[in-house]
Amino acid sequence: MPNLSKLNVSHPKVWVVIGVGLAGVLILAEVHRRRLNAKSSVSEDFGAFVERFELLPYPQPPPPAARLPLSGLTFAISDNFDVKGYITGYGSADWKRTHEATSNTAEAVKTMLRSGATCVGKTVMDQLGFGFARLRYQCYHASLRIIGENKNYGTPINPQKPSSVPGGSSSGSAVAVAAQIVDFALGIDSVGCIRVPAAYCGIFGFRPSHGLVSTVGVLPNSQSLDTIGWFSSDPSMLHRVGHALLRLSPLEPKRTRHIIIADDLFQLSKVPLHKTVSVVSKAMEKLSGYGKPKHIQFGQFIASNVPSLELFFEESSNKQTAATLRALSSAMLLLQRHEFKINHEEWVKSIKPKLGPDISNRVLAAINTTQENVKSLYKVKAEIRAALRSLLKDNGILIIPTVCDPPPKLNSKKSLLAEFHDRTYALLGITSMSGGCQAAIPLGIHDDSPVSISLVASHGTDKFLLDTVLDMYSSLQQEAGIISSSSPLPDTNNNMDTAELLKEKGNAAYKGKQWNKAVNFYTEAIKLNDANAAYYSNRAAAYLELGCYQQAEEDCSKAISLDKKYVKAYLRRGTAKESLLFYKEAAEEFNLIIRRVTHRLQACTRSGTTKQGREPSGKEAKKINRLNLLLLHLSFQALVSCNDSSVR
Numbered sequence: 001m002p003n004l005s006k007l008n009v010s011h012p013k014v015w016v017v018i019g020v021g022l023a024g025v026l027i028l029a030e031v032h033r034r035r036l037n038a039k040s041s042v043s044e045d046f047g048a049f050v051e052r053f054e055l056l057p058y059p060q061p062p063p064p065a066a067r068l069p070l071s072g073l074t075f076a077i078s079d080n081f082d083v084k085g086y087i088t089g090y091g092s093a094d095w096k097r098t099h100e101a102t103s104n105t106a107e108a109v110k111t112m113l114r115s116g117a118t119c120v121g122k123t124v125m126d127q128l129g130f131g132f133a134r135l136r137y138q139c140y141h142a143s144l145r146i147i148g149e150n151k152n153y154g155t156p157i158n159p160q161k162p163s164s165v166p167g168g169s170s171s172g173s174a175v176a177v178a179a180q181i182v183d184f185a186l187g188i189d190s191v192g193c194i195r196v197p198a199a200y201c202g203i204f205g206f207r208p209s210h211g212l213v214s215t216v217g218v219l220p221n222s223q224s225l226d227t228i229g230w231f232s233s234d235p236s237m238l239h240r241v242g243h244a245l246l247r248l249s250p251l252e253p254k255r256t257r258h259i260i261i262a263d264d265l266f267q268l269s270k271v272p273l274h275k276t277v278s279v280v281s282k283a284m285e286k287l288s289g290y291g292k293p294k295h296i297q298f299g300q301f302i303a304s305n306v307p308s309l310e311l312f313f314e315e316s317s318n319k320q321t322a323a324t325l326r327a328l329s330s331a332m333l334l335l336q337r338h339e340f341k342i343n344h345e346e347w348v349k350s351i352k353p354k355l356g357p358d359i360s361n362r363v364l365a366a367i368n369t370t371q372e373n374v375k376s377l378y379k380v381k382a383e384i385r386a387a388l389r390s391l392l393k394d395n396g397i398l399i400i401p402t403v404c405d406p407p408p409k410l411n412s413k414k415s416l417l418a419e420f421h422d423r424t425y426a427l428l429g430i431t432s433m434s435g436g437c438q439a440a441i442p443l444g445i446h447d448d449s450p451v452s453i454s455l456v457a458s459h460g461t462d463k464f465l466l467d468t469v470l471d472m473y474s475s476l477q478q479e480a481g482i483i484s485s486s487s488p489l490p491d492t493n494n495n496m497d498t499a500e501l502l503k504e505k506g507n508a509a510y511k512g513k514q515w516n517k518a519v520n521f522y523t524e525a526i527k528l529n530d531a532n533a534a535y536y537s538n539r540a541a542a543y544l545e546l547g548c549y550q551q552a553e554e555d556c557s558k559a560i561s562l563d564k565k566y567v568k569a570y571l572r573r574g575t576a577k578e579s580l581l582f583y584k585e586a587a588e589e590f591n592l593i594i595r596r597v598t599h600r601l602q603a604c605t606r607s608g609t610t611k612q613g614r615e616p617s618g619k620e621a622k623k624i625n626r627l628n629l630l631l632l633h634l635s636f637q638a639l640v641s642c643n644d645s646s647v648r
């Protein structure tokens with residue numbers, strides 16, 4: 001206090017110190033206020049928007065003209081659409097900094113305004129429109145993201161599951177619809193950038209046939225793959241927007257719809273079949289104008305009808321579904337990379353933009369790599385379009401899962417596993433490369449994540465697909481609700497002798513290569529005795545032969561829960577996981593069995609030799625030889641799976 005009393009308040013330095021102190025307090029208060037405002041803004045719009053504005057619709061024509069079809073509706077657009085007087089940011093601060101405001105508005109946006117809708121802003125998108133991609137072809141292993149994260153503008157909050165990513169690249173548009181901020185939103189789908197966010201956010205997404213919607217005024221990523229799509233929260237809105245954007249005729253001859261279910265593709269999905277395939281089948285039974293659903297092994301169909309795909313198969317790979325779809329997705333991603341380089345090489349090299357770490361490395365890799373066999377990429381496109389046309393004609397609908405896995409966790413520190421990339425793109429290449437149309441539709445919840453299936457139609461049959469979604473969705477929704485609220489009835493019959501007899505019949509059918517019969521016999525045995533690990537493991541073996549890998553994995557897991565020493569169940573589960581593209585888990589499974597078999601082999605060798613050095617008996621020697629062969633086989637399987645999981 002004595003020292004303070006000696007301060008001369010008239011001294012200039014005192015006032016300077018006081019002024020600096022007050023300025024610091026004011027600056028801190030302003031920073032705090034701005035942070036609170038930013039948080040409030042993000043919470044209000046879920047971080048979906050880059051820029052808010054209002055583009056009013058064209059005037060309503062005077063009577064007796066009909067009311068504009070989208071009158072009174074609001075919509076948003078992703079940051080790659082031009083709007084007159086605004087800079088198109090392309091999801092990148094550097095792109096926005098190095099470009100001028102545009103002098104025209106994108107044709108698709110004008111179409112929406114002419115139809116009576118009001119545009120309320122631009123939404124967040126992945127930088128430069130890139131989705132994630134793991135390219136495996138020719139040892140080029142790249143990872144770009146379609147999970148919806150953006151270094152410059154942050155990650156929009158997924159309203160359906162805030163702890164997970166919203167999906168990209170059209171993340172903001174999907175979130176704006178899912179959060180009910182707008183009635184619908186536009187985005188670009190090149191390699192899944194509409195379909196994936198729709199699935200992750202639990203809303204509808206539509207990718208129309210390639211070339212049907214004008215992309216004038218939209219920044220290109222890959223012209224051969226880019227198409228303008230849209231999101232909505234209900235099938236009626238999806239239908240209305242589609243008719244306006246595609247300028248469709250309201251009338252069309254009614255024809256019988258033929259539903260084709262891709263059984264092998266649903267094997268890749270983590271959602272149980274009773275929540276997807278069974279829902280579709282039961283809904284079809286209640287609808288008129290639909291033929292009985294047919295089932296197809298879609299991978300085999302593509303392998304047989306797209307010969308140019310041969311160039312994109314990995315060395316020593318078979319022509320099973322997983323390998324075929326990987327080859328198709330590799331062709332798609334190579335095409336995207338080739339055309340992105342043509343479009344943006346000069347800008348990337350001159351500006352050297354600051355991008356997210358994953359995207360930066362992969363963009364530079366795309367820019368600095370010369371693509372070989374370019375003609376074969378376009379040939380694959382032409383062949384798969386023709387193949388789908390021959391399969392679906394103008395009245396067929398292919399049913400597939402939209403994605404295989406639930407959305408990844410937000411801000412995950414770990415890079416996404418190779419198989420996650422492979423499994424996601426395995427499904428996305430079908431429509432991107434064929435140029436056909438696809439509707440992603442929500443179908444309830446599984447393990448707290450949205451379930452989404454897709455309806456695919458051949459190129460140019462967009463109205464037919466939109467009408468089908470509108471016609472069948474209420475039945476699908478009803479069946480999904482029934483299944484989610486029901487619980488399986490317990491089995492009470494435990495007749496052991498009958499169950500064993502059924503198992504033997506199943507074994508005989510299996511040996512005779514009658515796989516479906518074998519499954520039926522094992523299933524009946526399980527109904528009588530659900531505590532026998534062998535029944536589940538044997539049924540898993542039959543499922544593997546049928547290509548039903550998901551069911552095989554589930555049966556093996558059940559068998560292991562009943563008997564943790566059941567080596568065959570581990571082996572079959574490893575094979576199922578490998579077929580489902582979970583290579584790392586498969587390798588771990590095989591390595592676990594190797595340790596168990598090695599232990600058994602050592603035990604057999606010890607028990608077959610006495611202290612006097614007696615040689616093992618004939619029976620013991622055969623058992624040791626069998627274990628040695630199994631050990632050799634498992635070591636090879638583990639090596640293959642480990643290589644697959646590490647090189648991609």
